[in-house]
Amino acid sequence: MSQCFRPVKEVWNTHSSCFIESETLITLLHDLAARVATASDDHAYGDNTAVWFENGNKVLDYIERDQRFSPDSFKESLEEQGVQVRRDNLASLLGNMRSLAAEWRNSIGAHGEIVFYIDAC
Numbered sequence: 001m002s003q004c005f006r007p008v009k010e011v012w013n014t015h016s017s018c019f020i021e022s023e024t025l026i027t028l029l030h031d032l033a034a035r036v037a038t039a040s041d042d043h044a045y046g047d048n049t050a051v052w053f054e055n056g057n058k059v060l061d062y063i064e065r066d067q068r069f070s071p072d073s074f075k076e077s078l079e080e081q082g083v084q085v086r087r088d089n090l091a092s093l094l095g096n097m098r099s100l101a102a103e104w105r106n107s108i109g110a111h112g113e114i115v116f117y118i119d120a121c
Contacts, residue, residue: 016096056114
């Protein structure tokens with residue numbers, strides 16, 4: 001079996017505070033991927049977790065423009081998955097995400113992917 005390796009260019013863009021537990025945020029991000037019909041995956045690396053989305057533009061378009069990107073919509077969806085979260089915390093998180101989405105477009109990779117690193121929240 002052949003193997004390969006490659007260098008990775010990481011650019012640390014503007015961050016948002018989590019406002020919710022790390023595991024809840026990871027669940028929310030995978031829910032977001034499902035909403036826009038793009039693949040997602042997560043991997044833990046030491047003190048943080050990387051969440052990868054295949055189509056970063058779809059994700060950021062949804063964050064910026066879709067009315068379903070709302071605290072009530074995600075609260076309901078997360079609760080259906082057995083995750084309890086306060087609406088106020090979701091409102092703060094989603095508001096930050098919406099205000100940063102345009103800037104985060106600079107983080108879309110050459111193949112259209114986007115990766116978010118979640119530090120210990």
